[in-house]
Amino acid sequence: MSPAPQPAPFRPEAAILTLGDGFYDRVAPADFLETRLRFRNDRAAAEIGLENLADAEWIERFGRFHAFEGSLPQPLALRYHGHQFRAYNPDIGDGRGFLYAQVRANDGRLLDLGTKGSGQTPWSRFGDGRLTLKGGVREVLATEMLEALGVETSRTLSLVETGEALHRGDEPSPTRSAVLTRLSWGHIRIGSFQRLAYLEDAAGLEALTRYCLFNLYGExxxxxxxxxxxxxxxxxxxxxxxxxxxxxxxxxxxxxxxxxxxxxxxxxxxxxxxxxxxxxxxxxxxxxxxxxxxxxxxxxxxxxxxxxxxxxxxxxxxxxxxxxxxxxxxxxxxxxTAAMLRRLGVRPRGEAEDLALVGHLERALARRTVTIDRAFFDWRGGKRRGPSPADNAYSHPVFAPFLEAIAGYDAAASLDHPYWFDPKPCSMHIEEVEAIWTPIADADDWTALEAKIAAVRRMADALAGRPPRA
Incomplete structure (x- = not known):
């Protein structure tokens, strides 16, 4: 059973300032019309000592971005370049976000508090620097689901609605606006190094390399x-x-x-x-x-x-x-191979056997008669636990090599959590995402989002072998 993260004291940092002004621009947050707290991730906040903030102070920090003493005195828009769909673009950077603060987590890692939708910067070009509320809701859902499935991901710490009407070409407009705060293991990108190479700044490349190795990898x-x-x-x-x-x-x-x-x-x-x-x-x-x-x-x-x-x-x-x-x-x-075995919840048996098992599963799933979520749910721990809507699919010859191979595997964790007795797995497909957004857009009804987050976190507990939380 994996222990829950222990609460941590708040330990502000400002390590990125050691790089100097050539790596970022000092900016100010937008002055939003309103700040309505829509989501706060107290589980993540506990890892950096901020879970006890009252909602009013939370909004001051993550809606108005008042500086944390001991961290950055003002936000920083980071400079970078990048290949976008294989075309090099030297005219990008933090255009609707900034690095708001740095903080030490309870495991000692240096983490960044970064934003999305916090206003224009020198890198906004023709953009308004804003984020749609729907975009913010979608990021909450993505990060919660990915974290539950074991992907190393940024986490959505906060979502605050900001009261502006935004116009976008790819969704009905005008639409509501928001500002999101991420908790991330650094915001330095491959594009950060590409920019320095483009400028032929060898000293900058060396400084950024040392910064990342020491501050982000702890070496x-x-x-x-x-x-x-x-x-x-x-x-x-x-x-x-x-x-x-x-x-x-x-x-x-x-x-x-x-x-x-x-x-x-x-x-x-x-x-x-x-x-x-x-x-x-x-x-x-x-x-x-x-x-x-x-x-x-x-x-x-x-x-x-x-x-x-x-x-x-x-x-x-x-x-x-x-x-x-x-x-x-x-x-x-x-x-x-390791990731597929973890999601199946089985212990490795050896490189050749494990590789073969994963290959059999991929070929069977490629027939597209069973969804990915259903297959991993049904075969968690290496054994079928009861009837499934996919039983006819499992009887097809394409599944036979997988069924024969997985029979030799042992479960890697307990299957006692009630989640494993649910009629279907928790998933996050596009129709579900739209069904969560519709009542928010139509009636300001957030219950579907709250229920989905609870369901995802329940699945996360089951995947981690933790007992149900009260």
């Missing part, structure tokens, strides 16, 4: 900090890609400015969970070529990491970097 820069950091990024991004697949998740916009140097998933726009194991499934309506489709996410992330290698080649050997990058496919395969 003292040794004789070769560049390769040390790059190895961590390759390992972590391979794990990220694998975790997306095991979760059935499609990020939608895996541009290099959306890949954190910690490989923590973040920035959720047109995301989707695919019901079926469909490699060509896309999340973004504008991804006409399927560049970031479900089955191409590992390739996309690998490509982004290659851009980091190119940027770092200004201060390190490209041959050495390429040698590390060559390890990505094997790291991804191992991480995917």
């Amino acid at each position: 003292e820069p040794g004789e070769d900090p560049v390769l040390a950091l790059f190895r961590r990024v390759v390992e972590r991004t391979a794990e990220l890609a694998a975790s997306y697949m095991a979760a059935g998740f499609v990020h939608g916009v895996l541009n290099s400015d959306n890949i954190a140097i910690t490989a923590e998933s973040f920035d959720y726009g047109p995301w989707r969970f695919t019901p079926d194991w469909e490699p060509g499934f896309t999340a973004a309506y504008f991804d006409h070529q399927g560049l970031y489709a479900f089955g191409r996410q590992a390739q996309a992330i690998h490509w982004d990491v290659a851009q980091l290698a190119i940027a770092l080649s200004q201060i390190a050997s490209i041959d050495d970097l390429a040698g590390v990058l060559d390890g990505f496919p094997a790291a991804y395969e191992a991480a995917l």
